[in-house]
Amino acid sequence: MTTMKLTLEILFNNADVVKAVIDRTKATQQDEIFWRRYLDFEETKSRVFKTYLGTVTGVTAGSIIDRNSNKPLRERKSLGSGYGEVAYLGDRYQMDNDRLDMIKSLIDKFNAAKPADQAAAMNAIIDYIVDDVRQIRLAPHKRMDIVVGDLRSDGKASVTLADNPQGITLLDMELPVKKITPAAGDKDNFITYLKTQIEAMRPTMGRFSVMEMTRSTFNKNIVGAKEFANTYKMIMSGAQIAMAGGLITEAMANQVFSGIGLPNIRIIDDTVAMPDGTDMLTFKDDRITLLPQDKIGKMMWHEPYEISDPVPNKTYTRLEGGMWTSNWRTDEGRFMEYGAEWIPNFTAPNKIAIFDLSTMNA
Numbered sequence: 001m002t003t004m005k006l007t008l009e010i011l012f013n014n015a016d017v018v019k020a021v022i023d024r025t026k027a028t029q030q031d032e033i034f035w036r037r038y039l040d041f042e043e044t045k046s047r048v049f050k051t052y053l054g055t056v057t058g059v060t061a062g063s064i065i066d067r068n069s070n071k072p073l074r075e076r077k078s079l080g081s082g083y084g085e086v087a088y089l090g091d092r093y094q095m096d097n098d099r100l101d102m103i104k105s106l107i108d109k110f111n112a113a114k115p116a117d118q119a120a121a122m123n124a125i126i127d128y129i130v131d132d133v134r135q136i137r138l139a140p141h142k143r144m145d146i147v148v149g150d151l152r153s154d155g156k157a158s159v160t161l162a163d164n165p166q167g168i169t170l171l172d173m174e175l176p177v178k179k180i181t182p183a184a185g186d187k188d189n190f191i192t193y194l195k196t197q198i199e200a201m202r203p204t205m206g207r208f209s210v211m212e213m214t215r216s217t218f219n220k221n222i223v224g225a226k227e228f229a230n231t232y233k234m235i236m237s238g239a240q241i242a243m244a245g246g247l248i249t250e251a252m253a254n255q256v257f258s259g260i261g262l263p264n265i266r267i268i269d270d271t272v273a274m275p276d277g278t279d280m281l282t283f284k285d286d287r288i289t290l291l292p293q294d295k296i297g298k299m300m301w302h303e304p305y306e307i308s309d310p311v312p313n314k315t316y317t318r319l320e321g322g323m324w325t326s327n328w329r330t331d332e333g334r335f336m337e338y339g340a341e342w343i344p345n346f347t348a349p350n351k352i353a354i355f356d357l358s359t360m361n362a
Contacts, residue, residue, distance in 0.1 A: 286357040
């Protein structure tokens, strides 16, 4: 039986190898896709789609009537509607000659190996190119992590030239969330203020399941609130504990909040690497966001045109959400590329409340 001689071209055009590399990148825990906690993919057949800005989350109580009376005519509450449009995402990466030389060396070892040793040699090749594929597979997800984080913590999101170098300003979204701005005088009694505001919103917005904030905001505005220490001791039957130095965890704070009827706290400290080498928080400091539930919408995706009209000599691999990756070689070198058309669509933004604490903390 003849053994196939592996080359760079065969390697990058082999669907089984590409799939094995992609599967290996999915196993990397450090690259969690944060937006998946809140949204699920949903396809739109048109780039521009109708979106509902509010949905009825509660059920209206039925009427009690006389058995001989006509039933009262009810009307379904109308939903605010608008239009959304998918955003285009894409980058191209050139594989440098040093990395290609190393891959070529690993391929030579594979070709020289005995059949029994070729599986291990192929595994070494896959391990080496995982990071290249990881970059293109995760890049659009990491951009959406930032966009969804901005929408959750600020109610609006934009992508500008400052954080999208060599790209364009391609996104400007604002949601009709409920925004609340405490004054400086509310700081000393912030827990009471928070509870009062949440109770006031309940008749129109329903119950919130969780409050999201960064650890900095948690330490400064929850644990650091003058009311918190006394309330904690009261709820925990006089327990004495050091309140400083970040020793209070969110689980401990949630015992207090559960006791006084407030939603649980969730600390969000997710970061995304930016093109300039810095790490960016996906959720803003000085914000507390109240969500009705974990799943708050869909990530709308549209099939990119290039999939239906592929470029000759490019090898395509399709991933979820209509995303594609490709690899090809020109006289200028070997390139890896991806394309996707996505946009987050929050189904009930009018059931989300955001406390902006920047004025209070100024």
